[in-house]
Amino acid sequence: MRWLWIDRFVEFVSGKYAVSIKNVTTVEEALDHYLPHFPMFPPSLLIEGIAQTGGLLVSEQHGFRERVVLAKVAKALFRRPVVPGEQLRYEVHLKDQNPHGALVHATASINGQPAAEVELMFAHLDERFPDELFTAEELYQLLVLYRLFEVGRTVDGRPLPIPEIFEPFIEHRSQDSNKRSP
Numbered sequence: 001m002r003w004l005w006i007d008r009f010v011e012f013v014s015g016k017y018a019v020s021i022k023n024v025t026t027v028e029e030a031l032d033h034y035l036p037h038f039p040m041f042p043p044s045l046l047i048e049g050i051a052q053t054g055g056l057l058v059s060e061q062h063g064f065r066e067r068v069v070l071a072k073v074a075k076a077l078f079r080r081p082v083v084p085g086e087q088l089r090y091e092v093h094l095k096d097q098n099p100h101g102a103l104v105h106a107t108a109s110i111n112g113q114p115a116a117e118v119e120l121m122f123a124h125l126d127e128r129f130p131d132e133l134f135t136a137e138e139l140y141q142l143l144v145l146y147r148l149f150e151v152g153r154t155v156d157g158r159p160l161p162i163p164e165i166f167e168p169f170i171e172h173r174s175q176d177s178n179k180r181s182p
Contacts, residue, residue, distance in 0.1 A: 003048075004142070005022060005045050005046075005048045005049035005052055006020040006021070006022050006090065006146065007022055007023050007146075008020065008021060008146050008147045009152070010089075010151060012060075012148055012151055012152040012153065012160065013152075013155060014060060014061070014155060014160060015060075015061055015094060015097075015155060016093070016094060017057070017091065017092060017093045017094065018053050018054070018056065018057040018090075018091075018092050019053075019089065019090065019092075020049070020052075020053040020089075021087055021088065021089055021090070022049050022087070022088040022090065023087050023088075024082055024083065024084050024085065024086050024087070024088060025085075026039060026084040026085075028041075030042055030045055031084060039084055040081040040082060040083050041081075041082035041083070041086075041088075043076070043078050043116070046078075046082060046088065046108055046116055047073060047076060047116075047118055049088065049090055049108075050090050050092060050104075050108060050116075050118050050120065051070040051120055051122075053090045053106070054102075054106060054120055054122065055069070055070065056143070056146075056148070057094055057104065058094065058101075058102040058104070060160075060163075061094075061097060061102075063164065063165055064136075064163050064165055064166070065163075065165055066124045066125075067124065067125040067129070067132075067133055068102075068122050068123070068124060068125075069122065069123055069133075070120060070121075071101060071121045071123035072120070072121040073120055074103070074120065074121055075117070075118060075119040076116065076117075076119075077116060077117045077118075078115070078116045079114045079115055079116060079117075080110075080113070080114075080115050082108075082110065082115055086110045086111075087110065087111075088108050088109070088110060088115065089108065089109050090106060090107075090108050091107050091108075091109070092105075092106040093105050093106070095119075099124070100123065100124060101121060101122045101123040101124055102121070102122045103119065103120070103121050103122075104119070105117075105118075105119050106118045106119070106120065136165050136166065136169070137168075137169050139166075140169045140170075141169075143166075148160070149162055
């Protein structure tokens with residue numbers, strides 16, 4: 001099972017905020033065992049979806065070169081259960097960032113109705129944690145899947161540039177698509 005708890009980005013402004021969505025479906029294994037006879041999206045996975053959205057917002061500030069992890073759930077308020085067939089909208093705002101980490105404030109809503117409010121703290125991993133979370137190519141493929149570079153913008157409204165760490169994969173991707181063309 002892949003543990004990806006967002007489906008795509010719908011807005012992304014570098015250093016400011018990101019909006020992603022998550023479609024909750026009955027086929028998700030996590031819904032089967034959380035509350036028997038009442039399929040609902042576990043609040044911990046709602047937090048994880050917000051953390052994935054916020055972690056990418058924080059990581060983009062350093063060209064995706066910094067390894068960013070969720071360090072602390074500072075606040076979590078859940079207003080209603082999330083059930084299959086609903087679409088979560090995560091809005092994550094970067095409140096503070098420094099060399100050690102960042103603080104984000106986020107809301108989750110369904111059809112404009114509040115479902116949760118969360119504050120998360122992220123940490124930047126240093127050389128004491130040598131394990132790679134993703135390869136650069138895997139991360140690039142994930143960001144393309146999430147449509148980050150389609151909707152991403154700089155603060156002044158220009159398209160979000162693709163960081164140089166991903167340049168080898170852009171060339172490789174365009175060569176692959178040229179091979180398939182008639």
